[in-house]
Amino acid sequence: MNDSTLIPVDLATAQFLAQCGEVLINVVQRKFGICAVLHNIENSRTAQMSGVKRCSVLLSGGPEVSVWKDDLTTHRVDAVVNAANEQLSHGAGLAGALSQAGGPQIQQLSNQYVKKFGKVATGEVAITPPGALPCKAIIHAVGPILFYRPNTEEVAHASPLLKRAVENILHLAERKSFQSVAIPALSSGLFNFPLDRCAEVIVNTVKDYRYGSQLSEVRLVNHDEPTVSAMEKAFREILESKASYSGAVKDVRTSVAALPSLQMGSVTMHIKTGHIEQEKVDVIVNTISPDLNLFKGDVSRAILKKAGNNIQKEIHASQLTSQFGDVIETNSHHLDCFRVYHTVCAVIEDNGSKILRSVVRKCLDKAVKGKYSSISFPAIGTGNLGFKKEEVAKLMIGEVADFAKQHKGQKLDVYFVLFPSDLGKIKAFQNEMAFHKGKQSSEFSTASKEIYPVPSGSYDGGRARTGEQPCIELRSAFKADQREAARWIAEMVYLTSNKCTILNNHILYFGQKEHAELQDFQAAFDLSIREFLKDGIAGVTITGPKLGVREAALRVEALCCEAQEEFARTEESAMMHNVVRWRFTEFPGFEEPEITGTLERALLARCDTLTIEVDGCDLQVSLRKMEAKHPNGRGCHIDRKCLYRDNPMDLKFHNGSFYQRTVVDLKALGYADQDFIDLDVVKIEKVENPLLEHHFQQKERQVSGRPKRLYQQVPAQFCDLVCRVGFQRQYSPPKEQKYGAGIYFGGSSSAARKLAEHLENEEYMYIFQAQVLTGKDTMGSPDLIIPPALGSDPLCRYDSVSGGRDTHVIFNSHQALPVYLLTCRKHVQKGTSL
Secondary structure, three states, X not given: OOEEEEEEOOHHHHHHHHHHHHHHHHHHHHHHOOEEEEEOOOOOOOOOOOOEEEEEEEEOOOOEEEEEEOOXXXXXXXXXXXEEOOOOOOOOHHHHHHHHHHOXXXXXXXXXXXXXXXXXXXXXXXXXXXXXXXXXXXXXXXXXXXXXXXXXXXXXXXXXXXXXXHHHHHHHHHHOOOOEEEEOOOOOOOXXXXXXXXXXXXXXXXXXXXXXXXXXXXXXXXXXXXXXXXXXXXXXXXXXXXXXXXXXXXXXXXXXXXXXXEEEOOEEEEEEEOOHHHOOOXXXXXXXXXXXXXXXXXXXXXXXXXXXXXXXXXXXXOXXXXXXXXXXXXXXXXXXXXXXXXXXXXXXXXXXXXXXXXXXXXXXXXXXXXXXXXXXEOOOOOOOOOOOHHHHHHHHHHHHHXXXXXOOOOOEEEXXXXXXXXXXXXXXXXXXXXXXXXXXXXXXXXXXXEEOOOOOOOOOOOOOOOOOOOEEEEEEOOHHHHHHHHHHHHHHHOOOOOEEEEEOHHHHHOOHHHHHHHHHHHHHOOOEEEEEEEOOEEEEEEEOOHHHHHHHHHHHHHXXXXXXXXXXXXXXXXXXXXXEEEEOOOOHHHHOHHHHHHHHHHHXXXXXXXXXXXXXXXXXXXXXXXXXXXXXXXXXXXXXEEOOOOOOOOOOOOOOOOOEEEEEOHHHHOOOOHHHOOOEEEEEEEEXXXXXXXXXXXXXXXXXXXXXXXXXXXXXHHHHHHHHHOOOOOOOOOOOOOOOOOEEEEOOHHHHHHHOOOOOOOOEEEEEEEEEOOOXXXXXXXXXXXXXXXXXXXXXXXXXXXXXXXXXXXXXXXXXXXXXXXXXXXXXXXXXXX
């Protein structure tokens, strides 16, 4: 079960978080890798918004689509869509409202756009900054204009133009890397498009659009009840009812209702509506008859139809015999998964309940053993086996809950996929999930919540309870992560000084955009913001009114997080570019590291199509067909080639990343290390990263001598980055760079701690054990930025420098490979075992 930490907040802090809550959530996720939830704080991402969400689905392989009743002038998304005319003259209707709320800048910028690019044709879109609106941009979409009370033929002629406008909205939103977009009922008001037909066109277009990997939310937002009702009606008819279990409706993307989820430790259960054969997960579970014939049973037939006949041939070729309770594993063939688990279950009278629980557990155990991170189950037994739907829900969810209590390893998402029209079955699973959620909440409230006190006098209501006191809840599988994040949040949200200093070497990577934002903060809050670099450590000092300092400090932290993510993606792309190469003959830019990284991440996420910009052109890429569409409309083949055929690399893990951290026992280190005697180790994680390992091995061929086992302590916020892109000089520079501007390691954990004495504010110590190629070394000096020359030839240099027996400095990150990450308490408690 995941532990949780509650941080109660006073009224003043709640008001601050109402403005900056989303920024805080984002920073906590990026700095500490944990989920922050704000309770009873208005206008935050996790609190109730001013608008009302009527319904939502999650498109398989695509974004969440939802219908809202809300005012678009205050709706919080990345991009708001305006129902514009060709001249972008915003005089009435929604356009007038957005222009008035956003200020005169919106019309001014629109006029400049038309002057530069000309009118916006019907079906096309334009984008401008948002003025004072609470979004990143306005997408102006020009829908078709019809005469008052148009006839059927006129509507039919205009419908493709409306569809084109919606497609262009989605395309532009993805191109700009927006995560959320709000679309109104274009053309339905002043432009006379019949409301019901308008809603149908928009919902169908959103459903059928081939999404890339950017958009996570498409919201259909209107403020008047007739329009919202029409949109909701189309939504329910098209996205919830028209799918066919047999797949008879061609190219329907599986619609998945926003149904309950329940997280228990590292296992999360989800209820979905959809079709099991359309699932995009690591493992799909099937129910198969004892004679292993996939033609029997609705679920088996659906899987056979999607997978193809070879899946039946594989089962027959294995010459297996089956017994009730067996789980038979096969390849996925044409299914969107890695493996299929075929379960052999019995009717309820033949000990069926016990067998059902057994096969669920066997599937979960096999998934974990195979290092898979997601598995989808149908509602086993509700067909020919004669189980009641309530009994199946109780047995299956109960078995997963029991498994979750014992499972302490990698994260696992478990999906129960239910046929959309079977409302009774959906209700049964919802009720059972609610039962376990209530049971968990009861245990949770008495055992697992740690309350962080607020400053004296700010709250004296005793133990905080979600639903009464505004609070921040931190959710994570590990208490150490929560405590580190809670300490940082307490310092940030209760900052009462008129001066704050933020240390983060990624400030060195701030560009024009970030510096412009710093200037905006300075002007908006009447502050003085100064950057500095001292002894290899970069920082920002903010001085001014206390409230302004607090908000600016949080927003600067967000800028640092964005900079470090951009740095990590660039490093990751460069490493991948040395291992795999994508080619599109007519576009040389297709081989750039950034494109390689984008395509490899899309491949990892199992995206079907995406749009990338190459040599100034937008190319539509289909990873399934290995084809890129040329701007002239012609499709051309693309190649993906591993550059090291003798060592083909699997660049991904089933957790959806190019690396993974796995909790292990101290004994896994393989030796009795006396250096750990004075450490109170609370967690050890093994780091696996094929990209880092490959580059380390390449470097090992160039550097003489065997690798050394060395140590480095890093701040909490950089632990995951080290696992992802290796050791970097900006992650953990010593207080004084006595031996050069490189990457410092200690010969022992105590030496590493001594180098990181300036990290005294952190509650835990995070120490990496690494393999380091020191090769030929010499004594370092403060002026070095690369190792000194061996002799008169400047091209022949030492591999590293040292500062005595216990300090080693390298200048190339590929000379070090993270192996284990140890999380340790700072103060040893006698009698505490590892």
